[in-house]
Amino acid sequence: GDDDDDDDGLSVDSVTTYENLSYLVIAFVLVMPVLLGLIAFCVHSTSNYKGTDWPSFPAVFTFFANIGDFWSDILFTFHLLSLQSKLFLFSLIFTFVPYGISLILLVVFIMRARASQSSYQYVAIAQYLHHYDIVLIAFALVSGLFPALKICSSKLFHANVFGLQLRHQHLQQLQVSRFFSIIVCENLPQLVVQILFAWSNNAFLDPIAVVAMFFSGLSLLLGFFKTVSNLTDCSANRQARSGTRLEDWLSADMSDESRKQSIIDN
DSSP states (O other), X not given: OHHHXXXXXXXXXHHHHHHHHHHHHHHHHHHHHHHHHHHHHHHHTSGGGTTXXXXXXXXHHHHHHXXXXXXXXXXXXXXXXXXXXXXXXXXXXXXXXXXXHHHHHHHHHXXXXXXXXXXXXXXXHHHHHHHHHHHHHHHHHHHOHHHHHHHHTSOGGGOGXXXXXXXXXXXXXXXXXXXXXXXXXXXXXXXXXXXXXXXXXXXXXXXHHHHHHHHHHHHHHHHHHHHHHHHHHHHHHHHHXXXXXXXXXXXXXXXXXXXXXXXXXX
């Protein structure tokens, strides 16, 4: 009987701890983007930076939203462990396997940039990594590769550490990788696990589950809109290139068959 009481007390203490940490995570994620955004706005508004590109405020929000998503999933996973839930293993897999994939992609990204630093496509990236590779790695460890790359290229405060220059093709490739490794393999199945837990235990008011579901749903929405936006941009770019090639073909000398064939082939 005393052992059961001790176990119950430990379980209650664990739940209370995870609840407090969940509140801390959501407060941190809500406050920090606003605070940094206001500071960045004030810095950009000074005379030194007038006429330059604005910092990417959505990148700052996305970075902290992904921090909230990852750490709320961790808290939810250990919450399931404390309750000895059968869903614990699934939550563990859908949290840490995609995270591991993200770190592998980080290593591949750094190695490829350094190996191809003589290529014009990777010169700026290699120069950035020469000075700030530790910063990128640190950001990736707390949020994952993709939000880390976004915050490092956000031009926040117009500081060099946030001045990573990614080409459009790199962003498209990364977005495709993010869609499959994060959206499909983490956010969607993790949200299913969280809903199953809440439904089977009548725990839709469980603060830990609510916070985890909130961030999983937010990450899904952000990923969905970003994917749709990229597909729209790709379609618009293809149409623009097709229109340019057609104009070049029509303006070419009719006798210049080799030039017209080159335009068609490209």
